[in-house]
Amino acid sequence: MEEASGLLDSITFRRVRHIVTENDRVLQTVERLTTEGPAHIGRLLDASHASMRDDFEISCPELDLAVETSRAHGAIGARMTGGGFGGSAIALTPVGHEQEVRDAVVRAFAAAGFTTPDIFTVTPAAGPHDSPEVRASAAFRRAGPGVSWGHD
Numbered sequence: 165m166e167e168a169s170g171l172l173d174s175i176t177f178r179r180v181r182h183i184v185t186e187n188d189r190v191l192q193t194v195e196r197l198t199t200e201g202p203a204h205i206g207r208l209l210d211a212s213h214a215s216m217r218d219d220f221e222i223s224c225p226e227l228d229l230a231v232e233t234s235r236a237h238g239a240i241g242a243r244m245t246g247g248g249f250g251g252s253a254i255a256l257t258p259v260g261h262e263q264e265v266r267d268a269v270v271r272a273f274a275a276a277g278f279t280t281p282d283i284f285t286v287t288p289a290a291g292p293h294d295s296p297e298v299r300a301s302a303a304f305r306r307a308g309p310g311v312s313w314g315h316d
Contacts, residue, residue, distance in 0.1 A: 182219035186212060202256060202288070206241030209256060213243035222248025226278050230269050231255070237268035 172180060189208045196204045213231050217223040227244040234242040234255035242255040257265050266283050273281055 178219040182215045209241030209243045227253050233269045233272040237265050
């Protein structure tokens with residue numbers, strides 16, 4: 165990264181720094197989930213959001229507020245997700261604290277004059293298993309849009 169900082173303009177350097185550090189955070193998250201469990205990925209989620217906000221500059225006030233409020237009211241970690249410039253945030257919240265985080269975010273959005281957010285709870289599950297459908301889906305994603313693998 166040090167060499168890149170001398171070769172790139174500041175905006176491009178921040179974008180590159182986000183990508184490099186985000187890739188590292190993904191690897192750290194996989195390691196921590198495997199060895200320590202979800203309670204140990206909060207700081208990685210927070211760092212990811214800060215990097216998307218500050219280096220990649222793809223967050224927005226609503227997502228920043230959702231993340232900050234979630235963290236302030238009990239979430240283990242939080243970050244925006246999706247393509248950026250609006251969209252969704254995720255907050256890893258201990259079981260039993262979901263309503264507290266949910267209520268705090270709704271109050272914060274109202275106080276800021278934002279539209280009431282849609283908030284829902286999801287439960288993590290095992291990832292996809294090695295099947296022909298999953299392999300075909302992965303191949304489709306790598307090949308890009310406009311390529312069909314036999315399903316509508």
